[in-house]
Amino acid sequence: MDADSVIRALGALAQEHRLAAFRLLVQAGADGMAAGAIAERLGVPASSMSFHLAQLGHAGLVSQRRESRSIIYAADYAAMNGLMGYLMENCCAGVGCVADAGCNQPDLTQERTAA
Amino acid sequence: MDADSVIRALGALAQEHRLAAFRLLVQAGADGMAAGAIAERLGVPASSMSFHLAQLGHAGLVSQRRESRSIIYAADYAAMNGLMGYLMENCCAGVGCVADAGCNQPDLTQERTAA
DNA sequence: CCTATAATTCGACAATTATTGAAATGTCGA
């Protein structure tokens, strides 16, 4: 992921309604959520929400598909993954940073049960 | 880390010069870098850089200390850590997400060398 | 074809953010 895409993604998430919408979509999983449902849930006018969803889309963080009359948005985990990867690599000094937060299913830490 | 701080942090990083400056500071480590040095390295006018560094500071991503005539900026790893933690928790569906990116010393991928 | 529903696009405006030279502030050495 190049710096430019990263900036677009960060900018997309750096807004109250968009961050909230993205969190909602992450929770919703692959099924996603209809634009209207998101707008209603967040208490934001449909046209405003549409604007924000377009931003998230432009940043590649969400995908959209039509389903009958509704347009369903879904979080793009790969993109989020890419963003996290970039931040890990470039903004955490290689110093594990959230090494904890990310890797806490260490069923393999037996490597050196030492002592 | 609350959503509001997260938005400030994301917004702070969502800008070409600021992302570049932050990366530079992460590399620089605890020693940090003088404002002027950052500006020169990035080819940005001092007053502009000062503005951006203030933004990073306001977002809590960098700390500053005076050292003689210079003002030294340094990345605040704890803050970055907090940001990453939030994103992991709220924007990655608990789905490992960057489990890979973060923990790539997988000498254990022999799991299915298959075929 | 007509109506209702679901979203987006348009347009006009408000608000925030970015850019810089010039002036002000703080620090040092002579």
Add this chain to the structure above:
DNA sequence: TCGACATTTCAATAATTGTCGAATTATAGG
């Protein structure tokens, strides 16, 4: 105290972003 240096603050302006009602596009059912 004076002058040079390192940065920030100011101020004016440009550019981008956010808001939301009204008009428009797309789909479904009768």
